[in-house]
Amino acid sequence: MKKIIQFVFVLLLIGCGATQSKSNGDSGVPGGPSGVKGSVVNGEISENGKETLDKAVASKTAVPGLVFANSDSVGKIMGFLASDELNGRDAGSPGIEKAAQYIEGIFSKNGIRPFFATFRDTLDNYDKPMYNIVGVLEGTDPDLKDEFVLIGAHYDHIGTSTPVNGDTIANGANDNASGTTTVLEMLRYFAQAKTNKRSLVFAFFTAEEKGLWGSKHLAKRLKEKDFNLYTMLNFEMVGVPMADKDYLAYLTGYHESNMAEVCNRYAQGNVAGFLPSAKEFNLFMRSDNFPFHKEFNVPSQTFSTFDFTNFDHYHKVGDEVSEMDFDHMATLINTFIPVVAGIANATEQEIKYN
Numbered sequence: 001m002k003k004i005i006q007f008v009f010v011l012l013l014i015g016c017g018a019t020q021s022k023s024n025g026d027s028g029v030p031g032g033p034s035g036v037k038g039s040v041v042n043g044e045i046s047e048n049g050k051e052t053l054d055k056a057v058a059s060k061t062a063v064p065g066l067v068f069a070n071s072d073s074v075g076k077i078m079g080f081l082a083s084d085e086l087n088g089r090d091a092g093s094p095g096i097e098k099a100a101q102y103i104e105g106i107f108s109k110n111g112i113r114p115f116f117a118t119f120r121d122t123l124d125n126y127d128k129p130m131y132n133i134v135g136v137l138e139g140t141d142p143d144l145k146d147e148f149v150l151i152g153a154h155y156d157h158i159g160t161s162t163p164v165n166g167d168t169i170a171n172g173a174n175d176n177a178s179g180t181t182t183v184l185e186m187l188r189y190f191a192q193a194k195t196n197k198r199s200l201v202f203a204f205f206t207a208e209e210k211g212l213w214g215s216k217h218l219a220k221r222l223k224e225k226d227f228n229l230y231t232m233l234n235f236e237m238v239g240v241p242m243a244d245k246d247y248l249a250y251l252t253g254y255h256e257s258n259m260a261e262v263c264n265r266y267a268q269g270n271v272a273g274f275l276p277s278a279k280e281f282n283l284f285m286r287s288d289n290f291p292f293h294k295e296f297n298v299p300s301q302t303f304s305t306f307d308f309t310n311f312d313h314y315h316k317v318g319d320e321v322s323e324m325d326f327d328h329m330a331t332l333i334n335t336f337i338p339v340v341a342g343i344a345n346a347t348e349q350e351i352k353y354n
Helices: 007-011 047-056 071-081 094-109 173-193 213-224 259-267 276-280 290-296 326-345
Strands: 027-029 036-038 120-122 131-137 148-154 160-164 167-169 199-205 229-235 249-251 300-304
Touching: 071 094, 071 173, 071 326, 094 131, 094 173, 094 199, 120 213, 131 173, 131 213, 148 173, 148 213, 148 326, 173 199, 173 229, 173 326, 199 213, 213 290, 229 290, 229 326, 249 259, 259 326, 290 300
Parallel strands: 148 199, 148 229, 229 300
Antiparallel strands: 120 131, 131 199, 160 167, 249 300
């Protein structure tokens, strides 16, 4: 996240909630309050899992039988984005260029077309080239396709940091390869499903760590194009689960809109909750949702599972893939699929500011 005042970490007790990565191939599927487990074999939902999924999503907001996220698919993406090869993905660096090319490759492979002339939205007036990566999946409804749901995450990190045991690379697995992976897996799902009535824009922001530069640039550019934005969903630091919470992720600006209520209805469970410390430290203004809120004045909010107690490697070299919980991430992705589908397919714009 955009750098938070350092003394916060002196005051907070540091938990040991980060768990080692999993790869058992079992992935949660959207379901009831605590989610439903479905059998996944080679990335495909089994017959038993499909039957469970059919019952769990009777609203038809998700399509049974498609390739859902599992620990293996999550781990593959995370393993690249947070590798030493990318040298911490500092904005404008050769490392983040490799990440940009990787994201563009996934766009192309899945038939996502560029929103602009190319996938690259180039920031202005900086010495080093910096790019947001932006693609669009057109909606299927002749009227609703002119309304847009923007799903985003920043893909940059801070590059290098204070060495620990000779390691200087701040790999940024949780911050924010985890959010980037989440959006890429959603992209993969919807590109195959092709059931979204509204158009979906998938945006990966650069230079968030420098002060939300990328999202500020894109929000302003889209506003100038009279972009018809319905809502913006941002994913930030979702690689480690929270403990002792009755919801899967917290929503910044929770009381600003009815987004949590809408999300929980489509998830058929308590997926989005309120974290008091998120309000205390005004996280609503500290991530890439905020420029869209300012430019468009539509519900633009961030989902996160970093709660100040469950991860001890914020902006440090210890933010490694080995600290991530891939099963948690797969469950989060699978749970949010019917949420995004419901938002994209609702007859009316349900999410509104209070």
